[in-house]
Structures are given as structure tokens and as C-alpha cells.
Amino acid sequence: MIRFVASDDAKFKTITFARGMNIVLADVTKSSTDHDSRNGSGKSSLVRTFHFLLGGNAAKGSFFRKPELAKSSFALGLELDGTDVTIVRSGRDANTHLYSEEDGILRSDAFPELTEEGKAPEGWEKISLAQWKERLARAFFGLKSDLPKYSPSMRSLLAYLVRREEGGGFGQPFKHQYIQQAWDSQVALSFLLDLDWRIPAAFEQVRDDQKSIDSLKKAARDGSFGVDIGSAAELRTEAAVARQRATDLRAQASEFSVVDQYSNFESEADRLTRRLRDLRDSDAVDRDLLTDIVEAADSEVPPGAAELERLWEQVNVVLPDHIRSTYEEVKEFHESVIANRQLYLSREADLARTRLAERHAERERLDGRRAELMQLLSSGGALEQFMALEAEVARAEGDVRELQGRYELAENLESSKAKAEGRRRELLLQLQGDHHDRSERLDRAIVLFEQYSQTLYDERRGSLVVHETLKGPEFEVEIAGKGSVGIDSMQILCFDLMLMSLLADRRSGPGFLVHDSHIFDGVDERQVAAAVELGAQLAGDLNFQYIVTMNSDAVPNFPKGFDFSALVNEVRLTDAAEDGGLFGFRFD
Template identity: 35%
Template sequence: MIRAVRASRRGFHNTTFTAGVNLLLADRSIKAGDKDTTNALGKSTLIEIIDYCLGSNAPAGKGLRIEALEGWAFTLELAVGGNDVAVTRSTDEPGFFAIEGPTTGWPVQPAANKEGIIGLDTKKWRSVLGWALFGLSELASETGYKPSVRSLLSYFVRNHAAAYNTPFKHFDNQKTWDIQVHNAFLLGLDWEKAATWQQLKDQKNALVALKQAIKTGAVDGELGSLGELEAERLRLATQLERERSALSNFQVLPQYREIERQANALTTQIHSLLNANIVDKRRLERYRDSVATEDAPSEDLLEALYTEAGIALPGAVVKTLSDARAFNAKIIANRREFIAGEIASLEAAITERDSQIAALTDRRAEYLSALAGQGALEELTQLQELHAATRLKVDELTNRITQLRQMSTKSDTIKVQTVELKRATTLDYEERRALWSQALSLFSDFSEHLYNAPGRLVIDIDDTGYKFDVEIAGSPSEGISKMKIFCYDLMLISFARQRGLGIDFLIHDSTIFDGVDPRQRAHALELAATMSAKFGFQYICCLNTDMLPVNDFSEGFDFESLVRLRLTDTDPSGSLLGFRY
């Protein structure tokens, strides 16, 4: 139970609390102007201070760790594990909690820091709170999916506006596993089942992420079907065997390159001789055609031409023609003799080249025979590299097939485990019916007290784990939505006391009554007073005075006796801290 809240600076309004309902009111003074406000007087700050001393996260520049509060230290007096202690946490050294008072029976004992102050670090202080308030110790879950004291406390000290949006969450981006684990714990369900649900989800998400990584190329490989991969592996295995056989029959000839060079040189010579023969054979053919078709001119041909022309040839001309005939005959004879010589020369040259071609061809055949079945060392190296690359592809493909089979098997296993977990969770749910049904009855009673119609706290189990919901007639309105949270939280603290847990305080900001009809506000505060007396807990609520349903309280309900502190907007000194920033 919280006894008091103090601070190290003058001007702070120290506040003392008692069992039952404790109201912190922000008054609007008669002299206050239109621009004055009760929204900056420190109602929420008081809740933040309590939460701060209970080990909340404290990032620099946020919450109480701002420049205006440098050098401040806040003290929370409360009962922890049967001991009344004072816990002090400064804004300058948020990682240390000074402890004053007896700590008998605590699982972790305070020790002096370098300044000689007795206290605990954040982790150890949270450990003590978890043990004292919720019975937490070394929990069974091997993962991080287990109840934490800070998350559990956030359902009893709703410290942020987002905590008033839904009963089952205390901040907007709260993970599903966090919601399931902590609400299951608080409702008397098997929270370890919720942790196992998340582990299966993680495994499934990991498989999906791996498939996506392979698909996008972030991980090497191709994600085909098992049949496609097996067909490709068979093709590569066949290729691998061909390469292995080629390597086993391969012989290295040390003079391979020199013999290859000589064989290539012979090939070049043979081609040159063949080309020369082709040219000469074409010339030989022309010469032979010329000899066969060329005749000497007729002796009387010239005279016949003149006679036909009707021209009588003089004697001198006749003599000249005779000389011409003799000269022409000699020319023809000489030409025939020249062509015959050329033909003989060409035939001899062709025959000689044929002989050379035959000899060179035989020599080249000997070289090629020497190269047959053998190769150069670099060719062997290249074959070995190609063979190694193919083997690597086969190995990678084999690994991919194994991986795909494992992924398929793992996916099937997850499905089976999910079905089995759902069955086991349902069985455990039935076995715990006597416990969690108390929570459902409390919620139903509380909602009926406020609205004359019982609401419902619903616990379902589906393929993703526990599902929680609350239903009250008229749920769409903002006020009723807030009252769902009120009834749920009041049920949690009452149920926790029934179960014997150490948590014995519930704290709400004025946000809990936003949009709520004054009559329901009155019923809620009266209900809190009744239940806190019945179950032995403390309810702290911060309100603006104009939200207090004075005229709607039942006769005899003395709300004034519940007021522990009044803040005012008369001047800055009327705020919780004694100044405004």
C-alpha cells in the first residue's frame, strides 16, 4: 500500500494516502481567469512520480527527466513484502533507488553505492517489486515471453493517455504476446501457453522471412518446388559424371603446345600449297583450251576477201601477202611452243606441290596422332575448375533440397504443434474454470452496478492464442468505453487480492472518467470504496473538481473525507510541484 509521496524541493505538495479511496482534486479558483487551467496543476505528474519510483523507464528529456526538474528527487513510501520502506529516485541518477527502512525477507538486499547510500539498481528493485507484488521469481519460460513486473504494474498504474484506450493494453503498440501473456497471468490462465503461442509464431515468421529472403535474393539460391529442384540436381549430376569421366581419361603431354604449334604451321603450309595449285590448275586449263581452239589462218583467205571486194591485187601486194603468211605461221608456231612449255611447267609445279602436300599431311597426321587423347596442363586445370564448379552447384542444390524439405517439415510440425497447443490450452482453460470464472463474475457484477445490466468479460482461444474482450451495453460511447477499463481494472485488483497477490493499489488519472455520465462517475467511485474495503486495497484517483459528481453520490457517501490533496490554479504555488514549467 502506498503511504505517501514526497520530493526533495520546497514547494512540493507532499501527499499522504490511506486505505480505500484517495482523491486528488484540482480546484478552479474563483479568481481564475479564462486562460487559467487545471490541466497543468500536477494530477498526472503525481501518478508519474509514483510510477517513476516503481521503476518505470526514464529516458533523458522525457517525463520527469527534463531540464526544469534537474536536481529533484522523489520519494515513495509504501509497503513492500511486509516492510514499510521509503524509496527515493532522483532525476540525475535514475538508475539507483535509495531504500530506507527494514528489508527483512526480501530476495535481494540493498547495498551501499559509491556515495555510501543504501539502495538497489533498477533491475534489482524491479525484481523485489515482482516478488512482493505478483509473486514473480525465476519464471519457467526460456525466452523473453514471460510476465514482467513493469508490464503488470501498468495495468494498475495507467500512466499515459494511450493506456485508457482499451482494457487489455497500456500503450498503443503493445505486442500481441505481451497482451496475451500479462492478461493471462492476471486472469489466472496459464501464461506459459501464451508464451508458447508466440514461440510458434516466431518459428513460422522465421520460415516466411527465409522464403522471402531467398525470393528477393538476399539469400543465395532459388526457391523452386521440390520436384523442380530434384530435376535440376539430376541434370547436374549427369553433367558431373561426364566431366569426371573426361578428367579420368585425360593425359597431359608436356610438349603439347610445341607439337600443336608445329601441326598448325604444317596446316598453314598445306593450305598455301593447295591455294597455289588451285591458281596453277586454272592457268593450265586456260592454256589447254587455247591450244585446242586456236587455228592458223587460211592461205587464200586474204585473196578471197579482195576478190569479193572486186579489187585486183597488184603483184607487189601479192608478194607482201606471201611474206605475211610466212611471218604469221612462224608466230603461231612460236606461240604453240610457248604454251606447251608453260603447260609442262605448270604440270610439273602442280605435281611437285602435290608431293609436298602429301608429305606435309603425313607429318601433320603424326603430330595430331601424338596429340590424340592428350592435352596441355592448362586444359586439364580448366576441366578441373569446371568440374569443381559443377560439383559446387550440385552440393548447393542438395543443400537447398534438404533445406526445403526441412522447411516443409518444420511448417507441418508448427501446424501440428499449434493444433496440439490449442487443444492443451483449451483443456487447461477448463481445468482452471473455477479460478478465472471468479474474474468474469466480478466484471459482470461491477458493470451491472454501473449500468443495471451485466457486462461480459470474454476469454476465447483461437489459432493465434488467447483473445480477450469486454462487452457492456451501449459500448460505442466514449464514456462506456472508459467504464469498460474501469470495471476491468477494478476486477483485476479485486481478483488479485482474492488470489493473495501482494499488489494492493489501483491508480487512475481523470482520463478514466472522460465522457462518463456523472451518475456513472458517482457509482464508480462508490463501487471503488466498497470493493477496496472488501478486498483490502487502495484506490487513488485524480480528478478536476468540476468532474466530481457531488450531486449524484448516494446519501451518506462522504466524498470529502476521501480527498487527500487539493491543487489550485490561483497561482503557481498551488500546483503539485509548487511551480509551473
């Protein structure tokens, strides 16, 4: 449980907490809004402080590294594994923690500080952020430090029990932030519900493998391997044909009988010659076209308006001003026509040059191959023919190796999808088996959630549904009116209380649950009263700590016999004055 929160800044309001339910009230003025950018009464700041002192990151620009707070140290008193401990941390050196097992609430004039040599003072231990998180992981959830990838983390598990409104902690029961990855939610909830979290972790590993395979497929399609891999079916055919060709060539070389192959090479050379002739003919057509285009472009000259005017003057006709205006328009029109004509001719010229360049590249390739064939065909003796044939055999066998390698890669890539789907089906069976074997635990979670939901909504009790899918476990709440802010908030509250009940059953977890006033946004007064009563009852019966912040103007009327005032903390927050908030001063 949390014993206290304090700071070395005398303006900070030290708050002590007891076991059971603790209500921290805040007086909010009418001028305040939820979107006020300034630090107000401090309800959300209290949650931030808890996270800061419970292993939260404090990157550059984060809340506790603001200039107004970075110089201050903050302390949290905890009951950890049956021992009262204190942890101290500051924004100016967020990786350094001072840890002590000495009891007592720190005074602002008694906060520990590192010595000039950077050592911890007497009675304190200097530990890093990673070391502190390891201790909390072990004490809260029994987590080891050498867990594999996609294991539950202390910070993710704790975020369900100390939700933060910023980032989406109150968006839905099954995520503690909007951007939480699916696997993290699946693994964390499976752990908290005492199911086998290794199965959703394995689902994520399959997704990882599939992503890698998809990247390879994309690279193969894009030609990143230097060649388009192609499909396995097509490559199988090409490789078979290439193997047969290489076998035939090797047989001819071993028998030194090249007559048949000689004919094939001759036919290929004839085909290349005809193709080269066709390319030259096409080049001649395009060169003539270029000549015509250049001549046409040079001959395109717009009519001269001045010459027309002189012609009219010679026949003693004086042109009115509006006719002169019309000549100007005609001149502009003809200039536009000429410009468009010039653009069209330029494009046609570019296309012709492109075709010439492409045919030039093809001619060079075909010329090279034809030269090889002509050398083979014109070899004058048996030894020369044999050596040329051996070179062709080596080339054919190289083609076989290249095609076989591409075929094997394509086959592996294509079969990987089926393997991944098979692995997912195996994991689905494991997931179903695990939920069957642990049905008592899962049933208890479902029943507790429904009971707590029915306490708040008699006629619209919510149901917790756990689906086993090929993507892993998926969680859902079914309730009439789902989507309403108030109803959704109360389902989060019921879900969190259910988690605390399950953790209490197996004596696990941090022993505390924290909700700030956002949990009651949009909630009817009757449900707020029922939620507070339910939380107080469970905290007392199950011996855990439930810290709730509330606005004083949102406190509902409770039935007789329920002493709300006994749960209210003696420290009261307000945004009515500059020093009324948690930190004792206002800042942006």
C-alpha cells in the first residue's frame, strides 16, 4: 500500500494514506475547466506523482522536468513485501533514486541528498531507475528480470491499477492508453487474470515472423535482391527447362558431337540478325520523323498583325480602334496555337529519341550475343568448337544454379504464410485449452465483473466476454448503452475492481488501486454513490487500498448508514487559490 507522498518543497501538500478507501477531495471553482492548461487543484498531478515515483519514465520535456518542478525532490512511502520503504526521486536526476527501509514521513528539511562524491547518505541506498523497477516488478507481481521478449512488464501491469487520463487510460477497460499495442494488452490482461500469458506472447512472435517474411516478399517484388524473384511455380518450370538444356549440352560436350547444337546456334544467330535488321529499319523511320519535326518547328511562324495594318492602309482603309483590338486578340490566339504546336512537336521528338535510345541498348545486347554465336559457329577446328561448347555448358549450368536459388527462395517465402497460419491454429488450440484448464479462474473473473456491474446497474448489468481468436485472446464488455461516457467509465471501474479482487485472491499485485475523478465523468449521481460504496466495501473486505480523487461538488448523497466523511483524507485540495493545489503554486 501507499503510505505517503511528500516533497522537499515546503509548499507541497504532504498526504498520508490509510488502508482501505481513501477519498482525496478537491474544491473546483466554476471558472475552471477540464481543458485548463495550468496546474489546478492537483488531482491528476497526484496520479502523475505516483507514476513518477513508481518507475515512470521522465524524458526531456516531461512533467517533472518542467523548470518549476525539476529542482524539487519527491518521496513515496510504500509497504513493500511487508516492509515500509521510502523512495526519493527528482526530475533533475531522474535516473537516480534514493531508497530506504527506515520508517517515517520525510520533512522538507530532512530530505536525503547525495554527498559531494555522489554517494547516498547514511541509511539510504542509491539505485537506478532500472533497479527500482526490478524491485517493484518482483515485489508487486513476482516478475523475474530475465523474462523473454513480449513478457508482461511491471509498468504496463501497474498502469491498469493506476490509470492516467492523459493518453487514454479511461478510454476502455482493456487498455491503459490509446496507443497500447495489442500484444501488450493481451499479455498484461492474461497475466492479471491468471491465464497463460506466454500464449499471446507467442502470437505476437508469429506476427513478428510474418512481418519479416512480408518485408522479404516486398523486397523480392521490388527487385531489391538484384533480380525479380518471381513465383515458385514459374521458376520451377524455368529451372526444369534450364536443367534439361544444361544436361543436353553436357552430353554433347562429353560425346564431342555438336552438329545438332550447331544448327540451333545458327538458327539463333539468324533470328538475331533479322531482329537487328528490324531495329535498324525502325531507327531510320524515327530519324526521318525527327528531321520532319525539326523542319515543322522552324516553319511555324505566327502571322504579323503590323503587316495586315499596312495592307489596309495601302488600300486607304482606316481601321477603327475596336478592329485593332480584335487583331490583338487574333494575334494572341495564333501565338497560343503556335506554342501548343511547338510543345506537341517537342514531345514527339522526345518520344522518338527515347525509342532510338531503347533500340540502341537492345542492339548492343543482341550484337554481343550474336558475336558470341558467330565466334562459336566460325570456330575452325574440333578443339576450338569443344572449348566454345564447354563455355556454353558452364553458362547453362550457371543459369540452372541461379534459377534453382530463386526457386528455393520463392518457395520458402510462399510456404511461410501457410506455416504462420498453421502456427496460429496451433496457438489457438493452446489458447482454448488454457482457458478450458483455467476455467475456474476465468469464470470467477466473469462472475465478479457481472456482480459489480449489476451493483451499479440493476437492469443493465455488464458481461465480460473473452474470445479465443487466431490473433490471440480478445476481451469485450457487453452492456446495453455501451458507448455512453458514464456507462463506459463504470465498466472500467468494475473491471479494475475485478482485477483487484483476483489479485487479492492470490496475494499478488501492489495492494492498491488509484482512480482520479475522471472515472466519474458523465456518471449519474446514483451510480457514483453505488461505486463509492462498492469500492469501500471491497477495499475493506479484501484488505487493499483504494485511493480516489473527487470534486467536492460531485459528491453524491449516500444512503443512511454509509459514513462518507470517514473516508475523506484530511488534506483537501482546491484551485480557488494559487497555493491550493498539490504543489502549492500554479504553473503552466
